[in-house]
Amino acid sequence: MISMVAVAVIGDEILLGEVVDRNLAWISGELFRLGVDLRYSCVLPDDLPFIVQHLRWMKEKFEWVITTGGIGATHDDLTRTAVAQVFKVPLIEHPEVIAALEEKLGAPLTPRLRQLAMLPSGVLLIPNPGSAAPGFLMGNVAALPGIPSMVRSMFPYISRKMTGEIIHSEEFFTTRFESQIADVLEEIQGDYPRVKIGSYPVTSGGEFRVRLVLRSRSSEMLKKAFEDVRRRVDS
Template identity: 35%
Template sequence: MAKAAGVVTAGVLIIGDEILSGRTQDTNLGDIARRLAVHGVDLAEARTVPDETAEIIAALNALRARYDYVITTGGIGPTHDDITADAVAEAFGVALYEHPDILAAMQARWGGEVNAARRRMARIPEGGELVKNPVQGPPGFLIGNVFVLAGVPAIMRGMLEDVGWRLNGGATVISRTVLVEGSGEGEIAAPLEAVAKAHKAMSLGSYPFFGPQGYGSNLVLRGRDADEVEAATAELIAALTAAGIARITRVEA
């Protein structure tokens, strides 16, 4: 499906057997999505693949051909199963080399000769650029439209600081929430659908909640035109009210 004019998109590739096994819970996707949104980039797709070269290459080539940017997380450490750099280099058809700045930083940190395992983290593909790591350890890298970042959440978030300024984003998305309490989705479906059909350039979604304090739904309206977002929000509140729904609260973001 073709993207709308002026919309900048990204895909995320999460790499690691530990994610697929359930042993480690991914938290990076949410952080990346929020950071991309600030820069006017829509996260359009996320995939998770194992530590297998062929799987990484196939997913990466599909994502980088389809979206403006790709961010990968995981698999750039010192152990034998950290194969992301190798797979990315193979996907781009280039060789890996030990970046002198990374080696120098390693030698300064650990002193003397850097062992073979650590030297693995100094390799980046030919033509790549470094992505700073302000937390600890070696940096990530950028090649083509692909940012290769660490999988450790704190380190990944640090690397994201050096990603944002490189993005040529579109208009940022404006979000409004209409909180409906004490009504189920069956009651709000018709008003929500009517407003969604009237504003096809926007995204409208219903996110129900249940708990000790009651139940209801957060109705989220998202769009790039501020005036349209405001108009749609007002229309939705009016339609809900006309449907007999009384407990409605407008939330600005």
């Protein structure tokens, strides 16, 4: 069965437009490449009850939930606490994390840095090649840091647990307006329910065109639908 995934980006700085999120687009692309279905995504504020409410719903609705952000050592890093509340387990200090951090830093941890080792009881640690501070996997919820380079290096630990089926795609451009081809596309979509047809207006160099993209897990069905779309749109 193909995995269904939800992604939650956590942080006021994203919602306020102070930081442009680069994680969701990258994760989306990787899931598509793996043939895994990303069915839901959201950006959540640094608000503990709000995070808990949404994570609780997502973990019941989807096979996998990925969060980014909120696992640092400051007062507004709330993901650890939220996940613990969702799974109704305590936060406990993980000695192996403390040992790894102290080895990395070459000194005993300050009380603030020890917060990085306070994780929900029963988690699996997700190694972080860019830092000794790990992410973690609790049930079907994977918590990653918000730093894009770390997300990229840690993501394979999660993705290899997912099941996907390659999605094939074809695309072409037309100079016809969407309103001129909408009825044709709707009819063809009905003829090929296993193929998704997307229509996206674009402008480049002052030229208006419509980009038509067809996607399907069936390469044979995709080929037939693509030929039908090209023939009927260009006629």
